[in-house]
Amino acid sequence: MKKLSARRRHPLAAVVVLLLALAATGGLYAAFAPAGKAQADETSQSLTIKEGKKLYEVGCASCHGTGGQGSSDGPSLVGVGAAAVDFQVGTGRMPASTSQMAQIPRKKVVYTQAQIDQLAAYVASLGAGPNVPTKQQYGPAGADIAQGGELFRTNCAQCHNATGEGGALTHGKYAPSLAGVAPKHIYEAMQTGPQNMPSFPDTTMSEKNKKDIIAYLNAVNGDETENPGGLKLGGLGPVSEGLFGWIFGLGTLIVVAVWVAARTAKAKKS
Numbered sequence: 340m341k342k343l344s345a346r347r348r349h350p351l352a353a354v355v356v357l358l359l360a361l362a363a364t365g366g367l368y369a370a371f372a373p374a375g376k377a378q379a380d381e382t383s384q385s386l387t388i389k390e391g392k393k394l395y396e397v398g399c400a401s402c403h404g405t406g407g408q409g410s411s412d413g414p415s416l417v418g419v420g421a422a423a424v425d426f427q428v429g430t431g432r433m434p435a436s437t438s439q440m441a442q443i444p445r446k447k448v449v450y451t452q453a454q455i456d457q458l459a460a461y462v463a464s465l466g467a468g469p470n471v472p473t474k475q476q477y478g479p480a481g482a483d484i485a486q487g488g489e490l491f492r493t494n495c496a497q498c499h500n501a502t503g504e505g506g507a508l509t510h511g512k513y514a515p516s517l518a519g520v521a522p523k524h525i526y527e528a529m530q531t532g533p534q535n536m537p538s539f540p541d542t543t544m545s546e547k548n549k550k551d552i553i554a555y556l557n558a559v560n561g562d563e564t565e566n567p568g569g570l571k572l573g574g575l576g577p578v579s580e581g582l583f584g585w586i587f588g589l590g591t592l593i594v595v596a597v598w599v600a601a602r603t604a605k606a607k608k609s
Contacts, residue, residue: 418465426527484555490544504516
């Protein structure tokens with residue numbers, strides 16, 4: 340007992356006890372921490388990026404450079420983010436055709452969604468940028484269609500027209516129709532601003548506002564057989580509708596007035 344008591348009073352006793360406690364705590368953490376899952380996720384992400392790099396070197400590097408730095412044939416991809424890749428490749432705009440055009444059109448998609456995800460992961464690894472949105476961000480749940488219509492008419496209708504039918508721009512460029520475009524791609528377009536379109540990051544247009552706009556477009560383009568305003572005249576907005584009313588409506592009234600006057604004059608002569 341005297342020996343044990345003497346050891347407890349030894350100057351290094353507290354240090355030894357502390358070291359033993361730390362070793363026990365570290366051992367327990369190593370035994371119970373979910374390190375395996377974290378390592379598996381990291382390995383999976385590394386493999387995704389690796390496969391994406393292979394696809395990039397075959398289909399993209401000739402224009403955008405071997406490291407995404409850009410060239411005379413294509414812009415830099417550093418910092419564009421995964422959302423830009425998912426939009427451009429997921430709508431068939433990339434890879435671009437060799438012909439020189441004022442604007443790259445939507446085409447048949449070349450890659451599978453799994454390959455698009457791999458390409459997006461590799462480009463995202465080159466520099467921070469917008470991520471691919473989740474269904475919760477662009478889904479209809481909690482969206483305000485009326486508010487989305489106001490936002491769309493204020494920010495988008497100048498190019499895409501009142502219901503997203505699209506329209507001509509300058510120098511052979513155009514705003515494409517938004518009918519049939521996946522909600523995810525509409526959200527990504529607002530995030531990244533492809534081609535002539537300005538970008539609307541969350542600091543400019545909130546996530547909720549983007550959701551509202553997408554809900555509005557789904558409402559006006561979702562079912563062609565149910566148009567609450569009747570014949571939509573191409574959905575080009577009040578200018579075309581007013582012109583239609585002026586020419587055909589007023590024209591019909593003039594024809595009726597002439598017919599009535601002619602009948603009245605004929606009746607007086609009789």
